Amino acid sequence: MAHPKDVDPMRSPRAFYGSELRRLREAAGLSQEKLGEMVICSGAYIGQIESAVRKPQLDMSVRLDAVFGTDGLLARLCVLANKSKHADYFAEASDLEALAVAIHEYAPTLIPGVLQTEAYARAVILAAQPLASEESVRERLAARIERSRVLANPTRPLLWVILDENVLRRPIGGPNVMHEQLLHVIGLVERRRIIVQVIPIAHGAHSLMEGVLSLMAFDDAPQVAYVEGLHAGQLLDDPSSLAKCQLSYDLGRAVALPPEASLSMLRSAAEEYLR
Numbered sequence: 001m002a003h004p005k006d007v008d009p010m011r012s013p014r015a016f017y018g019s020e021l022r023r024l025r026e027a028a029g030l031s032q033e034k035l036g037e038m039v040i041c042s043g044a045y046i047g048q049i050e051s052a053v054r055k056p057q058l059d060m061s062v063r064l065d066a067v068f069g070t071d072g073l074l075a076r077l078c079v080l081a082n083k084s085k086h087a088d089y090f091a092e093a094s095d096l097e098a099l100a101v102a103i104h105e106y107a108p109t110l111i112p113g114v115l116q117t118e119a120y121a122r123a124v125i126l127a128a129q130p131l132a133s134e135e136s137v138r139e140r141l142a143a144r145i146e147r148s149r150v151l152a153n154p155t156r157p158l159l160w161v162i163l164d165e166n167v168l169r170r171p172i173g174g175p176n177v178m179h180e181q182l183l184h185v186i187g188l189v190e191r192r193r194i195i196v197q198v199i200p201i202a203h204g205a206h207s208l209m210e211g212v213l214s215l216m217a218f219d220d221a222p223q224v225a226y227v228e229g230l231h232a233g234q235l236l237d238d239p240s241s242l243a244k245c246q247l248s249y250d251l252g253r254a255v256a257l258p259p260e261a262s263l264s265m266l267r268s269a270a271e272e273y274l275r
Helices: 012-027 031-037 041-052 059-068 072-080 089-095 118-126 134-151 163-171 177-189 239-254 259-272
Strands: 102-107 158-164 195-199 213-219 223-227 232-236
Touching: 012 041, 012 059, 012 072, 031 059, 059 072, 089 134, 089 177, 089 213, 089 223, 102 239, 118 134, 118 177, 118 213, 158 163, 158 239, 163 195, 163 259, 177 195, 177 259, 195 239, 195 259, 213 239, 223 239, 232 239
Parallel strands: 102 158, 158 195
Antiparallel strands: 102 213, 213 223, 223 232
């Protein structure tokens, strides 16, 4: 987890909330542990809010305002911090994705959002909302493409993706869009920026078939898992659920093609869309 002083407060409303909380805490001469005692939580949780790993809660913000005498400032910032360009069920996962040092993801039907090209993302958005206004489509598209910024750093996060072969074969947006999309993924693999494995359809049933799974790890915060179904998603952080998700991912990785063979399948699929 980034040290609070390393977090850019302009990166997001949640980061701004965290920087303001740190500023107020340090001005009051309080440690994270002491402030946590005063608002009935752990010092580690205060640190995670300051680092924007955890989203602030309104009831806690009210208690923090009472401690600092800030007349509702943090409560008002809390409302802004919890607004998102993404669907409500994915908003917190998106914020955590930007902070993760390692992401292990499984995609059963679509190229993961962080890897989507603009044309591919537009096709996905229009398929889900065919009657959406052009303004709404542009807003959702901008939010989707913004996620790719997590790959701007040449080394972090580690991104390891398992794709079901169906992802390669479904012609989202048509042959040209798919060709461009697969070339984009291939380029990232060839530049050694990401690792991709493919589970061939011929391998039959496997442990990851039931939906999207993303495992996110942080420098100094507990691992979380994000699972998603149709118009619904959930973050999991209890040890039992995380252990089950990790086992499912490891079993899926074991039946997937090795990275080199997976890259060959990606190249072959990309070429087929030109025929």
